[in-house]
Amino acid sequence: MLGESAASTTDRSTPRDRTADARRKDPPFRKPRWPRAYGFALVTGALFVFSWIGQFLFQMTVANNEARQHGESFAWGEFLPQFLASTFENWQSEFLQLIWQAAGLALFYYWGSSQSRESDERIEAKLDALLRERGLTSDRP
Secondary structure (H helix, E strand, C coil): CHHHHHHHHHHCCCHHHHHHHHHHHCCCCCCCCHHHHCHHHHHHHHHHHHHHHHHHHHHHHHHHHHHHHCCCCCCHHHHHHHHHHHHHHHHHHHHHHHHHHHHHHHHHHHHCCHHHHHHHHHHHHHHHHHHHHCCCCCCCC
C-alpha cells in the first residue's frame, strides 16, 4: 500500500511541474555568443575606424595638394599635429554634445521637468484605471 502511494504521486506530476523543475536546474538565461552580445559595439567601432581612416586619407590628400601648390614637399611633421588637432576638435564637440544630452536629460528628469512629470502622470492614470477595472483600490490589496 505504501509503495503504491509513492508510485502514484510520481505519476501525477504535471508537465507544468516538470518544466518548473527544469527551470530550477538551468541558469536563468544563456549568455549570447560574443559577436552577438557585443554587436553594437563592434559595428560602432568599425564605423569609427572607417571614418577615422577616411578623415586621415582625405586630410592627407588636402595637405599634400596644398604643399604642392606652394612648391613644397609633404611633411609628416606638419601634417600629424594638424590631423590630431582636427580629430580631437571633432571628438570634443561630439562628446560634449552627447554628454550634455545624457547628463542634461538625467538632470531634468531628476528635477521633474514637465516632460518627465507627464509620463509619470500617464502611468499612474493607467494603473488607477486597471485597479478600478479589477475592483481594487489603492487602500486595500
